[in-house]
Amino acid sequence: MTVDLNINPLTNWLTDKKIPLVIAGPCSAESEEQMLATARELVKNQKISYFRAGIWKPRTRPGSFEGMGVEALRWMQAVKEETGLKVATEVANTDHVEVCLEHGVDLLWIGARTSVNPFSVQEIANALKGVDIPVAVKNPINPDLQLWVGALERINKAGIDHLIAIHRGFSSFEKSPFRNQPLWEFPIELKSICPDVPILCDPSHIAGTRDLIPFISQKALDMDMDGFMIESHINPMAALSDADQQLTPNALDDLLNDLIVRLATTRNEEFKTQLDDLRRLIDDLDEEITQKLSARMDVAEKIGEYKKENNVTILQVKRWEELISDRLSTATAMGLSEDFMRGVLKLVHKESIRRQTEVMNNQKV
Ligand code: PEP
Numbered sequence: 001m002t003v004d005l006n007i008n009p010l011t012n013w014l015t016d017k018k019i020p021l022v023i024a025g026p027c028s029a030e031s032e033e034q035m036l037a038t039a040r041e042l043v044k045n046q047k048i049s050y051f052r053a054g055i056w057k058p059r060t061r062p063g064s065f066e067g068m069g070v071e072a073l074r075w076m077q078a079v080k081e082e083t084g085l086k087v088a089t090e091v092a093n094t095d096h097v098e099v100c101l102e103h104g105v106d107l108l109w110i111g112a113r114t115s116v117n118p119f120s121v122q123e124i125a126n127a128l129k130g131v132d133i134p135v136a137v138k139n140p141i142n143p144d145l146q147l148w149v150g151a152l153e154r155i156n157k158a159g160i161d162h163l164i165a166i167h168r169g170f171s172s173f174e175k176s177p178f179r180n181q182p183l184w185e186f187p188i189e190l191k192s193i194c195p196d197v198p199i200l201c202d203p204s205h206i207a208g209t210r211d212l213i214p215f216i217s218q219k220a221l222d223m224d225m226d227g228f229m230i231e232s233h234i235n236p237m238a239a240l241s242d243a244d245q246q247l248t249p250n251a252l253d254d255l256l257n258d259l260i261v262r263l264a265t266t267r268n269e270e271f272k273t274q275l276d277d278l279r280r281l282i283d284d285l286d287e288e289i290t291q292k293l294s295a296r297m298d299v300a301e302k303i304g305e306y307k308k309e310n311n312v313t314i315l316q317v318k319r320w321e322e323l324i325s326d327r328l329s330t331a332t333a334m335g336l337s338e339d340f341m342r343g344v345l346k347l348v349h350k351e352s353i354r355r356q357t358e359v360m361n362n363q364k365v
């Protein structure tokens with residue numbers, strides 16, 4: 001499925017064609033001094049196109065720093081006047097949009113706690129009718145691709161054609177080294193649904209800690225993303241919000257210089273032929289895997305019939321445990337990771353149980 005959006009491609013609206021596009025600045029606007037001191041350093045970096053700062057901060061619990069509000073918009077203006085950087089901030093309702101437009105904010109973004117709510121997104125879209133401004137939509141905090149696509153559609157239908165998606169990871173119960181799980185399949189799928197919408201990665205909110213930011217950033221470029229929104233603060237340790245995931249402007253410069261920008265394609269003919277050969281090999285192997293899976297499911301159904309005739313339960317815990325340990329030891333001996341193989345086996349087992357349940361009950365499940 002693709003969604004028909006009216007999009008102005010990134011390269012057309014960045015006159016200086018800075019690709020990857022970089023939006024950088026503090027998590028929150030804290031004071032005029034902090035904003036200007038950060039911006040004065042960031043503007044030295046040619047790779048940065050927009051200065052960001054949160055003015056209204058959506059906080060999980062009340063009592064934490066909730067942003068400086070409208071007053072901070074004057075500091076934004078000061079940054080813009082002094083450094084010439086374009087400025088960006090987060091909006092969550094009509095009032096935010098209106099006051100940002102009055103203060104000459106150049107780019108608006110919709111945060112992860114707002115893009116999750118179609119009522120709020122529609123309210124923002126209505127406030128944007130007839131306005132020509134780039135709008136970025138962060139993925140919703142929960143992994144729901146349709147909500148993300150829906151939010152982009154609502155903003156696009158309001159007439160915004162300078163649209164950006166921002167991948168900032170997803171909340172999860174699962175233990176993970178990241179603050180928000182990257183779940184790369186979501187931005188990849190978004191690219192295939194909305195091929196014209198540029199996607200930026202927000203490695204700060206995915207990583208949650210400075211040391212994981214380079215890894216996430218390189219991975220984003222390897223996934224062909226179009227740039228970054230990164231948090232940068234003149235004195236990250238003293239930041240009033242998200243202190244652990246902000247880089248100094250110097251550290252950000254190092255990061256951007258160290259990243260390897262790969263090309264989506266190349267003119268090198270030998271490379272292309274070799275790549276084609278390898279891709280054909282992958283196609284053949286995928287077909288083999290599909291055939292084997294199909295054959296395996298047919299056998300599972302036969303076992304289901306047999307169990308039914310003999311009145312035996314579908315789930316045989318002991319057999320399943322033995323099978324897992326046997327398959328895992330073979331897989332790891334063959335160089336596959338235990339986590340990966342466990343995931344594959346879980347899926348295969350789930351499908352076998354579903355097929356056997358159909359046989360047992362004589363109806364589709
Ligand atoms: C932010 O960019 O500071 C922010 C609050 O982000 P998110 O909406 O991704 O949590």
Ligand code: MN
Pocket residue numbers: 027028231241242
């Ligand atoms: Mn933040």
